[in-house]
Ligand SMILES: CC(C)[C@H](C(=O)O)[C@@H](O)C(=O)O
């Protein structure tokens with residue numbers, strides 16, 4: 001069986017971490033007898049520098065004709081002053097999500113036993129933490145009309161937030177299905193006391209709950225959720241929310257673990273899936289062998305699971321990561337006294353060997 | 356000198372905590388020679404039950420003719436299924452903010468030395484924490500048009516987010532002035548990589564920074580800010596942000612302290628100010644002498660400072676609160692082994708006596 005994987009290294013530490021992720025995927029392929037074919041494409045600032053476009057048509061074509069996409073990271077201050085549509089984020093990442101129609105973004109926040117001390121929260125609050133934020137990724141304020149106009153005394157911006165029943169249903173279905181495979185607890189997060197879109201969101205999720213009698217559903221306001229994540233994060237299993245709330249809450253949840261360099265993500269639609277580490281392009285440490293490749297490597301594991309259904313190979317990668325940590329190997333970002341510090345490449349090699 | 360204070364106890368624990376706040380204000384008046392005249396008005400669910408309106412015209416008239424407003428809390432599940440415009444939150448709290456045009460909401464999050472252990476964060480991360488979120492309170496998605504329509508296969512909601520230069524300027528000015536009186540550090544939070552309103556926000560704040568050369572200004576994306584609050588909250592002094600981001604971030608910041616029952620807020624415009632505890636109406640503990648009145652009492656102190664300019668009296672209340680805590684008195688929510696548990700009323704009396 002042959003799987004075609006589009007690899008978009010992007011900017012900053014993107015190339016370093018995707019290199020280790022593909023190395024580990026290749027090792028998993030050898031071990032379990034699958035063939036992975038990697039094809040690189042340009043995205044982000046580096047694509048703009050090379051072609052004048054942050055998301056060249058050739059990259060889009062490559063993604064669409066692949067079985068899955070592995071993305072490193074995009075962005076850097078160098079490109080922050082370009083016109084919005086040429087910037088790495090608004091000009092590449094968002095259009096790519098829209099083009100692939102990956103409406104469900106899964107962001108796990110889990111605390112690895114070996115790294116519980118890395119959190120700024122007390123150990124008893126985060127030990128064993130294992131939650132997933134399911135974020136709607138192709139709607140809401142992100143993709144609404146934006147208009148700026150001159151008015152007396154200054155300017156005025158009007159932007160729109162749109163959600164439809166169907167957009168809510170399709171992402172909610174992913175969250176229900178995921179909860180079913182986990183602890184069967186779904187918390188839908190909204191701002192229904194203020195926003196009409198949140199009231200529609202709540203109605204749709206409530207309606208669908210009847211189809212999933214085995215899943216315990218509750219609704220929580222986004223401000224309260226931001227609190228509860230700090231107060232007692234282990235109360236959650238799957239969190240379901242709209243695009244902008246998901247952006248904020250998934251980053252808050254990620255930071256609870258204290259080790260952002262460990263966290264993968266999967267963006268799923270009805271076609272090609274997009275996999276990327278939760279961390280950014282970190283230009284300050286790029287090219288110095290300091291980056292942690294584990295988030296990218298675990299994104300590869302999610303690809304095997306969600307896009308290819310290769311559960312055994314996915315689990316093997318995840319076990320290898322856990323083992324390497326237990327053996328005391330650490331990249332700079334998670335280094336502690338008494339552990340062995342390794343480079344980006346060494347970490348990738350260690351994990352690949354164990355797979 | 357006579358000050359007229361409108362008191363709106365509202366629902367749940369609102370009446371219990373405002374009663375202690377007015378007792379402490381009265382004590383401060385006696386001590387420093389000011390006269391406070393309290394007049395009660397109906398708001399929230401209790402107002403709806405009594406008059407059919409969550410924000411009766413008489414209450415609005417009372418507020419407008421007072422020098423400041425002290426609010427307890429509104430809401431409770433009893434009123435959650437009313438039509439939106441009759442609910443305590445959307446039908447009373449938001450219209451009251453709009454009617455008084457209190458566009459700048461100040462929400463301090465500070466850790467009291469005696470209560471550092473209450474946080475779920477490690478003591479070294481939060482000890483000495485003292486930040487203020489300045490939240491825009493009368494614009495953005497909260498007050499934009501909301502439209503729901505039928506479409507094939509379901510419904511569609513469109514809501515709008517509007518900000519103008521002038522709306523941003525007036526709240527930013529409050530934040531700059533506040534920073535100037537504190538550690539002279541202002542972090543403006545937005546989502547400028549995605550939202551046009553955030554780009555306008557950033558431009559306006561950047562432009563105003565020139566008028567405040569003594570204040571160090573930086574800009575941070577909201578998702579990163581949600582992380583940084585968990586990672587190292589003490590990096591912040593004043594956080595400035597729009598309405599919805601402020602709702603989420605101020606609650607997250609409040610929870611970092613671990614003692615929500617301690618946190619006051621001030622909502623300021625160019626006229627009458629509105630003061631209220633950050634906590635909600637907590638119907639589950641209402642009427643049982645379990646509520647912590649300190650947030651309401653400290654809201655009274657903020658009123659003295661911001662609406663009346665009575666700094667000495669405000670500081671006396673704040674010192675009294677600190678002293679009572681040092682003496683080991685605790686309400687149920689902040690009780691620890693070895694301390695003396697007191698009721699809502701006792702806590703109010705202890706603080707009033709010390710003022
Ligand atoms: C870079 C930015 C546009 C993006 C987002 O807001 O979605 C990022 O924060 C993320 O969460 O993937």
Ligand SMILES: CC(C)[C@H](C(=O)O)[C@@H](O)C(=O)O
Nearest residue numbers: 193194223444445448449602
């Ligand atoms: C009750 C609700 C409408 C309100 C808000 O969102 O502003 C509350 O959460 C607050 O922060 O004061």
